[in-house]
Amino acid sequence: MGILREIGATYTPEKGTVFTVWAPQAEQVQVALHGSANQKIPLQREAFGYWTALAEEAKPGTRYTFILNDDLERPDPASRFQPEGVHQASEVTDQHNFNWTDRNWTGLPLEQLIIYELHVGTFTEAGTFEAAISQLPELKDLGITAIEIMPVAQFAGSRNWGYDGVYPFAAQNSYGGPEGLKKLVDACHAHDISVVLDVVYNHLGPEGNYLNDFGPYFTGKYNTPWGKALNYDDAQSDHVRNYFLQNALMWLRDYHIDALRLDAVHAIYDTGAKHFLQELAEHVQELEQQTSRSYLLIAESDMSDVRLLNPVEKGGYGLDAQWFDDYHHAIHTLITGEKEGYYEDFGKPEQLQKALEHTFVYNGLYSEHRQKTVGTDATFNPAQQFVVCSQNHDQVGNRMLGERLAQLVSFEMLKAVAGLILLSPYVPMLFMGEEYGEEHPFLYFVSHTDKDLVEAVRKGRKEEFKAFSWEGEVPDPQSEETFKKSKLQRSYRQNEQQNRLREFYKALIHLRKTAPALAKPDKQKMHVQLDADNLVLHLIHFSSKPYLYCLFNLSDAEQQATLAPQEGKEWELLLTSADKVWGGPGADIPAALQAGQPISLPPASLVLLQSKV
Template sequence: MAVVVGGEDRPLARGEDGWWRPDAPLRPGTDYAFRVDGEGPFPDPRSPWQPQGVHRPSRAVDHGAFDWSDAAWRGFHLPSAVLYELHVGTFSPEGTFEGAARRLDHLVDLGVDAVELLPVNAFPGRHGWGYDGVALWAVHEPYGGPEGLKRFVDACHARGLGVVLDVVYNHLGPSGNYLGRFGPYFTETYHTPWGSAVNFDGAGSHEVRAFVVENALAWLRDYHLDGLRLDAVHAILDTSAVHVLEEMAERVEALAGALGRPLWLMPESDLNDPRLVRGRDAGGYGLDAQWSDDLHHAVHAALTGERTGYYADFGALGDVATALRDAYVYARRFSSYRGHVHGRPAGDLPGHRFLGYLQNHDQVGNRARGERIGHLVSPGRQKVGAALVLTSPFVPMLFQGEEWAASAPFQYFTDHEEEELAEAVRGGRRREFAAFGWSPEEIPDPQDPATFERSKLDWEERGEPAHRDMLAWYRSLLALRRRIPELGDGRRDRVESAVDERAGTLVVRRGPVTVACNLGDAPVDVAASGELTLASDEGVRRDGDALRLPPDTVGVLVGP
């Protein structure tokens, strides 16, 4: 094995531990690659920088050279936070960290506490969602590379905003994936929908686990990040006595203690398994907060009436009430979509162990045309959905542009150089959408640059009346959440609901806050106590002891 520097092969020496090492470290800024068994050169699996793309040489970086200004930053408190998910490439016209940083003041004014970035590690091409990343330690160069991410995090911390990064440990993308050349990083024992599974429990897996866990620590330490969102952990297949996620949680907790600030791990899983976020002393993995798809699906189905795909399991307003109280709608309950009993009760876990959202990149982007909720329902119905999520006992998360009902869709886009791979992606999207009844003609070409461009937010439209009105609604809801402590206390046991499926009404009470919704076709009067504090429409008004609700409206009341 050799390291290639300046076109010259420099032999590496193999130590007793099996690792190959050079006789001297590389200077920062040096381009290098590895030759393995006479083949290559290949980029470094731990490359901190791929300035010429994922197929080209790596570049050495001195992470200690950056001039940070966030020494006073002490992190953010997840249980009381509001998160904001954004994709660097489409959040701003520039599609860079610098462009995103210019719009941070908007998030502060909105009432956001932390941003959650879609993956920014290096992936093939210029634009993509980031879930086909192959260089887990490097920052995507078109976004701004390592320096760009550090400047962005520094700017966020200067404004009191935390930063969470989405990371993918269940698979690597196909193009530029040279990791298997360096050791038994993959296994044929399991398979994922996206390719070979990572070897977390087979021969040689101790080094694979170390590779992944140390990568998580590196993002948090070297880039001053405040947390990680762990993509699709149901596809992290590990039968070890100590699951790799539990090991990661232990190591991250130790790093948080050393840094003197909290660090958060937020898994995404479709298993409805509370063990992910239950404490290790109680037999769980010790992660912090799980994405809650059941709440999204229940609210989405109630608002849109959609019943295809996984929405076939939802649709009743009672499902919304169940999700708000129990976190999972499906907990040891038969799922017609899956064809089997699904899930496990959340038990006594507090609400802040779950993230709640009306939209996210998956639920928007994995539609055929990438429609947002505002493309599918009236503004009134979006306001109802926002009120239910933002007054829920869960940690709320917004998706970029949701707060002003952005007109831009968020479609699936790629920039693969290999035509065979590009066609495979197109075919995969068609097969995936067949379950929802969407025809191939409805699906934009992921490889068409226009698909990427139309997904960029239009910031100028915020001043238009309809968008300005929606933005004011979201700001009011977030201000209310900050003002009333009970909205952030995570007490699921204090959620009380009254549902009238025939009339289409749902009244939810949490402590002093009552949220009364009408998704029916006719005006209704509902019993609701307290002072009418927020109304989605001027037709929402008090009428004696009742609240008058026109169709597709919501009122928020505060008081006994």
């Protein structure tokens, strides 16, 4: 593990600010201080093309740019704050001048995470970090133990999903910048809520992406959907790796973030001796020892490859967890009937059982959609290494009209699906508004200033939907109206049915936290049985007593089931989703049941039993 080189503007109260930038091809580099300091200071060249200088007069609030070869003026690639956006000067910040109140916070283990994914701009009307703080009591009441924030690295304009970031070290100015993010994290910890931050290390956005002016940050060795790949393994890649490793450590150390969600790691191309992800995991472990806090690295990958999770001694990269799409796809295709695009590999009932027992559905199988064999066997990887959901920003926002599940299936089915996520052995994640059936869509939106780029984005969105037979016009990503339509309404306060759905989610989350059988869910201590013809799923958790018996009817008709003899002889009713208290039509389920006894399951329902001890 190499020693990392500090980059960017580092302020020390007694000394001033040290500016460091990697520009290996430059003949000379200056830092231009703007405003009252107004001067240019030459930087000294050091080994490997790093340039550095101390400016005693540069203090927090000082705006600055780098000038390459007395000609090209650019913001700092490692800028901590871009107060006027991606094309203007960077600003010196004091990373350590914040009054943290979370000294006793040490983070939560994976198996205790109940994650709530949110987009800062649409989570509240104001769309800022500080506005999000006002909603934390609501999330705490729901039972959420972690929020996952979509990317906040500075992007062009004020509206974006965040995957177009071009200053990975700078918290978005329109959300409230570094100070706002720190306030939000500190407030989360005060509510015993962990913070997962989504970071993008596979590409940068198009507008304001000036990295190429400084050095070989990109390589032509690989093609990606976004152009040239980031240079993780070509000539001078050590310093590109340094850039992103320093970035990850900054979020964890300086912002007290608890976990990083690593976007699309299958597009991090690295054939070097030690993969970037392995090196990242090693540096994070070192930071854990220094800070006495625990951190988590959660990958997003479509490769179904346990190499991400396995320890280094087993040839893995040693990450903590990964998103698990197969479970989502298995559920979604069964309840909606959609089988187009990437859903064409799914839709068979037995895939749901396989996803519960063996995790990856494609575990060395041929995929019709990809036209190749996909995946590895994750049967013996612990369940807490996988994050599951029925909705997320991708699965909702990458639909042409951004419809949420509440627009696609019945109210009763929404409750059954909530059970499939919250009562699975995996780490559950909700998408903001899901818990009450938010009716506003979550659409794709941008606010670029380059007209050609805007046109290219519009065209690209239309192309993306060719594999689906969705009808209607693609909403204009550039329109502010598209963004406004995506904001949460929080209508459950006026809507009785939505409030009952939220209360149902709350009950399941409480059960997830308190039931001994779900304290440490274990795939090996779980019985799964599926009646594929009638879409009835039996799921029994028997890791601790009292055991939990989850019966799902995923069809739209009443179904007869017989209680399995496994793991328990006598059962008592805990809840049924069809109950009127949850806004259902009512159900007549006996309060006590015996193994082998028939039971009538209402359409689209969950019936939950626990064993008599």
